[in-house]
Every structure is written in structure tokens, then in C-alpha cells.
Amino acid sequence: MTERxxxxGNDAVARAAIYAGCKNYFGYPITPQSEIAHYMARELPKIGGCFLQSEGEYAAAYMLLGAALSGERALTSTSSPGVALMQEPLSMMITxxxxAVVVDTQRLGPGTGTGGQQGQTDYSFVTRGVYGGIHYPVLAPYSVSEIFEFVQLAFHIADKYRVLTMVLTDFILGRMTEYLELKTFAFGPLPEKDWALKGKAHKGGRTDFLLTVTGMMLDIPGFFAHQQEKSNRIIDSETRYETYKAEDADLLIVAYGYTARVSKRAVNMAREQGIKAGLFRPITLWPFPKEALKREALKAGKVLVVEDSPGGLAEDVKSAVEGVSPVHFLGIQARHTASPEGLIFPERILQEVRELL
Amino acid sequence: MAVKYDKRVRVIFAGLGGHGALAFGELLTEAAARSYKYVSFVPNYSPMMRGGESETMIAASQEEIDSPVWREADVIIVTSPTGFRVAEQRVSPGGILIVDDSVVREKAVREDIKVFYIPARRIACETGDPLTANFILMGAYLEATKAFPVEILEETIESTSKGTSRERLLSANKRALHEGIKLIANYREEPS
Known part of the structure; x- marks a missing residue:
């Protein structure tokens, strides 16, 4: 029986990585995700793994690159300003x-002074942020048990397509406590890592030119044709989403992360009052579930994006349902300031839903 | 009295950093997990370690919890003078507000909720351990809501403090818990 x-959410990240066979963690502490590093520092040495606190995020991401290049599963985690600092090595890894897997427990705003604040302001940045023009998968869990599952899934996707994969959580999800079932998820077979640099002895002294690690690309159109073909395969096979009470909805709320949980409650509250609201939740932010969203939006006729930011998800939603349905937006300005930093509460979403219907 | 675990628990502790909102939330979540299939606990606090607004939201249910955060709660425990008015507004109609009136000087104006004024901090200071104030409030919560039997909380305090720095406070915390229960059991409305 699985243990419950x-x-x-932060501990779930670390547990999931270990369950996925990842024994390498490199990182630099930053609120609100340092608990991931604490867990790894405590547990990795017990299983012969490598925990290393670097001198900064830039170095951590290069350590991630090195470990992953040797064919090992490796993890780093950070929060918004940290992802910004990692952009160079992460872009290089994608190219x-x-x-490897990167977890962004996002927080609001810049490096200092806002460390303890909730926010979903990384959406555009992490779904389009890297240089090099190549997309990478971004998974968006909305509960502790999903964090545990999606971090394992991220390792699978990463190895299946040889692509950097990110898991995007937030302050609420990272810090909140819920039940999770401890188990290893099986996602299917994976290709052998015949590209991994394991030393000359590994291939009987044979040398290969398999990787463009130095950034010196020789056949540029060919390289991008290959990347495009890979992106298309990821779009075809890995696009994920979930709907909740959307079948007969007159209004479709679109949200991810903690605001999807809050929106789910708003849907339930609306239903109790006889208002037919539904929820569409993108699980992969890239690839974005455009076609499915367009279909559901057409059925509902009205769309409301709920996002604790000035609008990042809203742009993807608008581009997906352009001309099909009007898109309304409830963003960071809809926060109640009741709690320390203010949050978007279900009651506020319900009010918006009532005004729109 | 036998407690039925079919009701949905939704509680907020709104205090200042150092008031024990986090410990309150963690303990109640652990206790709730012994009787409910689903629990959620969200700490939400400002970057300041001491003195900043600190709030925890605790939910427990036999059904899946849709959202772990909400504006309205059935029970709110408030120890923050600056957060008091907002806390009062956030209690669901018919709900309960527990106020540490040795810290909060204002009085509630709503008539559709039940309000208890408990001088938790003062009593905790008088007994020599100000850190136990949140456990007095926990006792008050238990007695006012009958959400859990005191034995479950006592067991949880024991198992969660074992081997930690909180172990030192074990007997003081248990005493505080019973002090809070007594305060509500003997509670008399102040003449208005």
C-alpha cells in the first residue's frame, strides 16, 4: 500500500525528484522555496547523492548543465529573480x-523586499523567456499531490525529448500543506542516453560529435529544423489540460496554479447559486492547449481569465480564442488586501462571474 | 461528547509574527489529519520575522478541498490589533470570532456572529510563559467549536514536539490548552 x-509543496518537489531517481541537486537559497534545498541537503547524502549549494544561481544552473551532460538526472529550484539569473545557462541547455528539471516557486516582483509575497508574475517570462528562440515544456501543478506527480513527469519529459523542463509553482503552493501519496509514477520507456559524456572509455575510445555545447552551430537551418520537429512532437504528445464542470458552462474560467484552486471554489459557489460556471485549467503552459481551449470557449461563449498578475496567461488565452469568445480578465488588482499581502479569493471571482452573466 | 467529523472545518488565525499563528496552524492541521480525509494548511506572512502580519488558513473535510484559501472562514482567531476589523468582516454569518483582548483593544460590532474575548497573552505572561498564548487560544477554539476532542490535540502536541525545541514547552502547552477550554466553558458575556 502506498503511504499517505x-x-x-516544496518538500513534495524534493521527494518527487528522489522518487524519480534524481540524486543531484544544485541551488542557491531564495524565499519561498529554500525548503527544497533544505530537504535535499538532508536526504541526498544518505543515498549517495550530491547536494551542492553554489555561490549563486548562475553557477547552480551551470552545475546542473554539467551533471545533466553526464547523463544523470539533476534538479535545481529557485524563485523568480533566481530564474532571471539562470537564463544564460538554461538557454544554453535548451540549445x-x-x-534537466528546473522548479520555479514564483514570487512577486524583484529580488529584495518582496521575498515573502505571493504572485504569479512569471508566466510570460518562463513560457517565452529564454534566448535562442526554442521553447521548452512548462508544467503547472495546482496541488501538493500534483507537484509530486508533475516533478516526476518533468524528469520523464526531459529525458524523452532531451529538453529542459520546468515546473512552475508559487508561494501558496510551495508553502501549503496537503496530503500526498508516496509512489513512483511510471510514464513509459525512455531512449538510451547515448549522447551523454561519460568519458572516452564508455564508448570504447570512440569520439562522437553529438552536441552543440559550445554554441558553435554549424548547420543553422538544419539545427532549427530539428528543433522545430522536436517542438512539434512535444506539442502533439504532451499538451495537457483539465476541465471542471465545463460541459454545460455559460462562462469558462481559465486559470492555473493557486488561482485555479481558488477558481474551482468559485465554480462550486456559483453552481450552488444556479450559475453555470466552469473551469479550464492548462496543465502545460507550453505547449499551451490552444485547440482544446478554443473548443471549450466556443461552447461556453464567455471566458474569464483569473491570474494573480497583470496578465501573462491572459495573452495566451486571447490568442487561442481570438474571434471565438470575448475574454474578460481578473488580475492582481482584484486582490483583497485582507491577508498580509493580499490574495485573489473565490468570493471575488464569484462576484465577477455574477457581473458577467 | 462524541464529535462527528462530517462538518467542514475552515479556520483562520490572524496575528503578528511571533504570535504563534504558524504553530497553531501546523498543530491544528496535524490534529485534523487524524480525523479528516483531506486537510489543507496555508501560511501567509510578510517578509518580517517579527511584528509583520502573519496569517494561517486551515481546512479539513471528508471531501476534496477545492480551494485552500478563502476570504470567509467559519472561525477566526485574531491577535493582531491592525488586522482586527478585517478579521471581523471575514467571519461567515453565524460563525465565531475569538479575540485576544489583552492585545486587541477594539470590540466587534457585528451581531450575526459569536464573539469571545480571551486575554490569552496576559494569562500566558502571568503563568510565566508568554509563548503559550496560542495554545490558550487553541483550547478556546476547541471548546467554542467542539471541532476536536482535547485528547486528539494533546496527542498531536506530544507527537509533533518530540525531539524538537518545542518539547521543553510540552507541559506548559498542555496546561495552556486546558486553560483556554476553561475560559470558554466559564465564559460570561460582558454587559453592554
């Missing part, structure tokens, strides 16, 4: 097709 335990 109470865990924070050079070095698979």
Missing part, C-alpha cells in the same frame, strides 16, 4: 538539448 503523508 502530509507534505508541503544544446541537455535535459
Amino acid at each position: 503523508i502530509l507534505s508541503t 544544446a538539448e541537455i535535459p
Whole structure:
């Protein structure tokens, strides 16, 4: 029987990585995700793994690159300003097709002074942020148990396509406690890592030119044709979403992360009052479930994006349902300031839903 | 009295950093997990370690919890003078507000909720351990709501403090818990 335990979202990240066979963690502490590093620092040495706190995020991401290049599963985690600092190595990993997992427990705004604040302001940045023009998968869990599952899935996707994969959580999801079932998820077979640099002895002294690690690309159109073909395969096979009470909805709420949980409650509250609201939740932010959203939006006729930011998801939603349905937006300005930093509460979403119907 | 675990628990502790909102939330979540199939606990606090607004939201249910955060709660425990008015507004109609009136000087104006004024901080200071104020409030919560039997909380305090720095406070915390229960059991409305 699987063990059911109470865990924070951040601990679930670390547990999931270990369950996925990842024994390498490199990182630099930053609120609100340092608990991931704490867990790894405590647990990795016990299983012969490598925990290393670097001198900064830039170095951590290069360590991630090095470990992953040797064919090992490797993880780093950080929060918004940290992802910004990692952009150079992460972009290089995407270009050079070095698979690893990055977790962004996003927080609001810049590096100092806002460390303890909730926010979903990384959407555009992480779904389009890297240089090099190549997309990478971004998974968006909305509960502790999904964090546990999606971090394992991220390792699978990374190895399957040789692509950097990100899991995007937030302050609420990272810090909250819920139940999770401890188990290893099986996602299917994976190709052998015949590209991994394991030393000359590994291939009987044979040398290969398999990776463009130095950034010196020789056949540029060919390289991008290959990347495009890979992106298309990821779009075809890995696009994920979930709907909740959307079948007969007159209004479709679109949200991810903690605001999807809040929106789910708003849908339930609306239904109790006889208002037919439904929820569409993109699980992969890239690839974005455009076609499915367009279909559901057409059925509902009205769309409301709920997002704790000035609008990042809203742009993807608008581009997906352009001309099909009007898109309304409830963003960071809809926060109640009741709690320390203010949050978007279900009651506020319900009010908006009532005004729109 | 036998407690039926079919009701949905939705509680907020709104205090200032150092008031024990986090410990309150963690403990109640652990206790709730012994009787409910689903629990959620969200700490939400400002970057300041001491003195900043600190709030925790705790939910428990036999059904899946849709949202772990909400504006309205059935029970709110408030120890923050600056957060008091908002906390009062956030209690669901018919709900309960527990106020540490040795810290919060204002009085509630709503008549559709039940309000208890408990001088938790003052009593905790008098007994020599100000850190136990949140456990007095926990006792008050238990007695006012009958959400859990005191034995479950006592067991949880024991198992969660074992081997931690909180172990030192074990007997003081248990005493505080019973002090809070007594305060509500003997509670008399102040003449208005």
C-alpha cells in the first residue's frame, strides 16, 4: 500500500525528484522555496547523492548543465529573480538539448523586499523567456499531490525529448500543506542516453560529435529544423489540460496554479447559486492547449481569465480564442488586501462571474 | 461528547509574527489529519520575522478541498490589533470570532456572529510563559467549536514536539490548552 503523508509543496518537489531517481541537486537559497534545498541537503547524502549549494544561481544552473551532460538526472529550484539569473545557462541547455528539471516557486516582483509575497508574475517570462528562440515544456501543478506527480513527469519529459523542463509553482503552493501519496509514477520507456559524456572509455575510445555545447552551430537551418520537429512532437504528445464542470458552462474560467484552486471554489459557489460556471485549467503552459481551449470557449461563449498578475496567461488565452469568445480578465488588482499581502479569493471571482452573466 | 467529523472545518488565525499563528496552524492541521480525509494548511506572512502580519488558513473535510484559501472562514482567531476589523468582516454569518483582548483593544460590532474575548497573552505572561498564548487560544477554539476532542490535540502536541525545541514547552502547552477550554466553558458575556 502506498503511504499517505502530509507534505508541503516544496518538500513534495524534493521527494518527487528522489522518487524519480534524481540524486543531484544544485541551488542557491531564495524565499519561498529554500525548503527544497533544505530537504535535499538532508536526504541526498544518505543515498549517495550530491547536494551542492553554489555561490549563486548562475553557477547552480551551470552545475546542473554539467551533471545533466553526464547523463544523470539533476534538479535545481529557485524563485523568480533566481530564474532571471539562470537564463544564460538554461538557454544554453535548451540549445544544446541537455535535459534537466528546473522548479520555479514564483514570487512577486524583484529580488529584495518582496521575498515573502505571493504572485504569479512569471508566466510570460518562463513560457517565452529564454534566448535562442526554442521553447521548452512548462508544467503547472495546482496541488501538493500534483507537484509530486508533475516533478516526476518533468524528469520523464526531459529525458524523452532531451529538453529542459520546468515546473512552475508559487508561494501558496510551495508553502501549503496537503496530503500526498508516496509512489513512483511510471510514464513509459525512455531512449538510451547515448549522447551523454561519460568519458572516452564508455564508448570504447570512440569520439562522437553529438552536441552543440559550445554554441558553435554549424548547420543553422538544419539545427532549427530539428528543433522545430522536436517542438512539434512535444506539442502533439504532451499538451495537457483539465476541465471542471465545463460541459454545460455559460462562462469558462481559465486559470492555473493557486488561482485555479481558488477558481474551482468559485465554480462550486456559483453552481450552488444556479450559475453555470466552469473551469479550464492548462496543465502545460507550453505547449499551451490552444485547440482544446478554443473548443471549450466556443461552447461556453464567455471566458474569464483569473491570474494573480497583470496578465501573462491572459495573452495566451486571447490568442487561442481570438474571434471565438470575448475574454474578460481578473488580475492582481482584484486582490483583497485582507491577508498580509493580499490574495485573489473565490468570493471575488464569484462576484465577477455574477457581473458577467 | 462524541464529535462527528462530517462538518467542514475552515479556520483562520490572524496575528503578528511571533504570535504563534504558524504553530497553531501546523498543530491544528496535524490534529485534523487524524480525523479528516483531506486537510489543507496555508501560511501567509510578510517578509518580517517579527511584528509583520502573519496569517494561517486551515481546512479539513471528508471531501476534496477545492480551494485552500478563502476570504470567509467559519472561525477566526485574531491577535493582531491592525488586522482586527478585517478579521471581523471575514467571519461567515453565524460563525465565531475569538479575540485576544489583552492585545486587541477594539470590540466587534457585528451581531450575526459569536464573539469571545480571551486575554490569552496576559494569562500566558502571568503563568510565566508568554509563548503559550496560542495554545490558550487553541483550547478556546476547541471548546467554542467542539471541532476536536482535547485528547486528539494533546496527542498531536506530544507527537509533533518530540525531539524538537518545542518539547521543553510540552507541559506548559498542555496546561495552556486546558486553560483556554476553561475560559470558554466559564465564559460570561460582558454587559453592554
